[in-house]
Amino acid sequence: MSDTELSDTRRRILDAAETLFTEHGFEATTLRQITGRAQVNLAAVNYHFGSKEALIQELFRRRLTWLNERRLEALDRLETEAHGAPLKPSKIVDAFFGVAVNMAADREGGGRTFMRLLGRTYTEPSEFVRGFLASEYSEAVGRFKAALFKALPDVPQEEILWRFHFMIGAMAYAISGADALSIVGETPVDDSAIDALYPRLMSFLLGGLRAPLPALAAAPKPGRKPRTRRAA
Amino acid sequence: MSDTELSDTRRRILDAAETLFTEHGFEATTLRQITGRAQVNLAAVNYHFGSKEALIQELFRRRLTWLNERRLEALDRLETEAHGAPLKPSKIVDAFFGVAVNMAADREGGGRTFMRLLGRTYTEPSEFVRGFLASEYSEAVGRFKAALFKALPDVPQEEILWRFHFMIGAMAYAISGADALSIVGETPVDDSAIDALYPRLMSFLLGGLRAPLPALAAAPKPGRKPRTRRAA
DNA sequence: GTCTATATCGGGATAGAC
């Protein structure tokens, strides 16, 4: 299961695939490109993984298991320290998104590449990808949802879920959309910008999470502004 | 240029392609599927558009031109009413994102389908897609950036750009990630939820935009919390 | 376990009749 047990060939294939999928997407990347970059034989992918699809699954499994374990460890630590009291929302957000952004800032181990890939994959329509992403996330997301509900007892739970959703979107796009396509800035987002991302993103996410609650009566029409009840 | 000038065949192809690209992605969708759904001949795509790539470009061009014209009209209206005074940030955000969410709420005209496609496409890595997306957006984004700079003179412009970025991500994921993959909720996001999206998203975006500014000194490490200067 | 060679398929694009 751990990386050290992987044969060198397997590891090289996974690393090459990660890079190429990130740059060109799943469909546009061919086994020939992957095996070429990994300097292994074309047949090696099918020998070691069985199929291209199975390779993709294994690739996500190894990273996501690690990522969500770190998140749960961080949450465990917070809950232990709190002795049953509700956590501060900022701490919860930090535990969930901070671990991810940290992974994205890691250039050496390939975490950076993977997080860009992951961000794009959230919106991937293909059935089998959605399936295993959901199952990889279910435990961690369940725990974090519960923590947020407890931390924000006055905010309707449905609202919390939406805001969790929005937060994930902001992060995903910040990491993967940023260098793929800089719509807002002419200057492409470079490596140093990723390092500066963390505090900026955290401020934004917390501001959104604690925003005044919207009025949900009226039909969604631009020009109308949300009424202000306090969220937290 | 307008839809009415399109031959029926062209329009049917564009509509079918929009739906299929949204459901399965660009690469996974074949010309055979598109022409089959549009009930036109296989050769018609190449006759009318020249290639699959050109079809994709035309598809985005027709929707994005319309979308960004509406955005600029809304901004024009605000600026006219303001007689040169800075606009309220909430109005600017409303003009930019409200138009998009409204388009996403439109089930009949296919706007809903297109917005889901657009959200995914922001993170599309392929070169030619990035190129024309950036050019389609440049004018509108430039104008809105300028309006935000003027509306928030005390916030560093770089920070505003980042937050604009985060806002786009939150919206894109809310619209396209929502039904593609519901990571946070077990219940898939249905049509009525999209209608309720607007006020929720606006509150979140404004909360994020006006969040206290982050301290940018320290290295990005989870566990550290951003210092608080006021953003607006 | 790793290679070469190949089977099999389905893609985009086009030629040329109508």
Next chain:
DNA sequence: GTCTATCCCGATATAGAC
């Protein structure tokens, strides 16, 4: 402008020698 038939390519996957 629309059709049928087909070209040509490159994809995944596998068979079988080493």
